[in-house]
Amino acid sequence: MAAINLQNVSVSYYLRKSRTRGTNLDGGSVGAQILVGQRYLEIAALQDVSLSLADGDRVGIVGTNGSGKSTLLKLCAGAVAAQSGKVEIDGVVSAQFALGSGLRSELSGRQNAALKCLYLDVPQSMVAEYVEDLKRISGLGSYFELPLSSYSAGMKSRFVMSLLRLVRGEILIMDEWINAVDPTLNETIDSLQSQLIERSKILLLASHSERVLRQWVNKIIWLERGTLKAFGPIEDVLKDYQVWMKNRK
């Protein structure tokens, strides 16, 4: 059984103060509150957030830029720490903040694929098999043996999308949803996405796309400036969020 329980959790980021940074901190229309400390600027990314997720929850996260969506995902993945409150995560977490990140452009597609397999806990005896599978899914042919730096944007996108094959975990966390830019890949990617979601017990997904949210999630977390504005069924929260966004403009 997988579960995520957050009780009154607050998360801050810290930035070292410099001569040019930290002198003029006018508040903008987006982003969390910035507090000026003696040596560091403190960005209050999440404030007093409480929520519980259990098996079967497919949750989308919405909010304006800097509202704390990525921070909430990173907190659940253990990549950032809570300054206060209680965080309880039960289950194997697979976090994909950006599938394209964590790659090395000087390495070939094959080498990057092998490294990704090893980092993402593919059994070592099966790495070669997975790499061949990724080559087939990506459809890159001989480009698979060339450095990523030589790929066009479309090729890179194909390669990144094929990496979905490696993602597994009881709690699936994704900061960007993969949308195939190449129509010939749509079917493969859709199938990989469906398998991923079926396998996972909890899905936590940040997205600005209503289509993606309606297709994949049943609940919505709405964050604004680091605070939880609403959490509930997609029909209720998404409607409120859209009305709020319209009025805000």
Added chain:
Amino acid sequence: MNLWLIVRPLLSRLVRFFHISLIEARSERSSSRLGILWAPLSTLIFAGLLTGVFHQQPLREAGDFFLFVLSGYVLWNFITATVTTSTTVVQRRYDFAVHNNLTLVGLFFKLLIDRLFAMGLNLILLLGCLVIVKPQTIGLQLLLLPAMLLIMALVSLAIAYLVNVAVIFFPDLDAVFNVAMRLLFFASPVFWSAEAQGTGVRAILATYNPISHYLSVFRQCFGIVPFEPMAWAVTLSLSLILCVAGTATYRLTADFIRNLR
């Protein structure tokens, strides 16, 4: 059975990280014909150069001195890599680590394996040179090598974290550490020995420079210098202090450091 259940995933991760190190090391030198063989080859060339320049005929035979320098330089490479490659780990690599499902500890562990991998290549070279130059020095003391490597690995992990935290709080220390390691190279008995002098600056450095004790126990494992229990006692005590300091610092700073941008 229970112990195996604990050890097995650690071993699995260890092998996995060595595999990653191999792929990365190969790719870094993919444009050269000799590839990763350049790592031990450059060590061999530099140790040979140091031997040629600093060898003093009356004190040691050339072969002995070469093994003394080579063994010292192999460990020195590991020590200097521990410090100089750890100054900006969190600042530059944590994001990469997060995108590859690595925790903060996992990142430092992975970088430790990178250093151990490079050291492993040099160890093969050292053992090969021992077999060729002075095979009679290899004995039961070689059984101490795994213990020595375990100590060095734990100390390296602790120092790497301490150095990184120090640079995070005081960024100017990055340059200081780099300069200090260059100075320490000359202040450590890598290519010189205090045995002939007995007194003087070399003797003081050999006694009070902590690195000299690590160099000594490392050489003892290969029979290059005689077994000295005192050097092991000092090394173990220093290592314990460093590991406790590293663990305490991690507990105090990990949460803050993970949220540092």
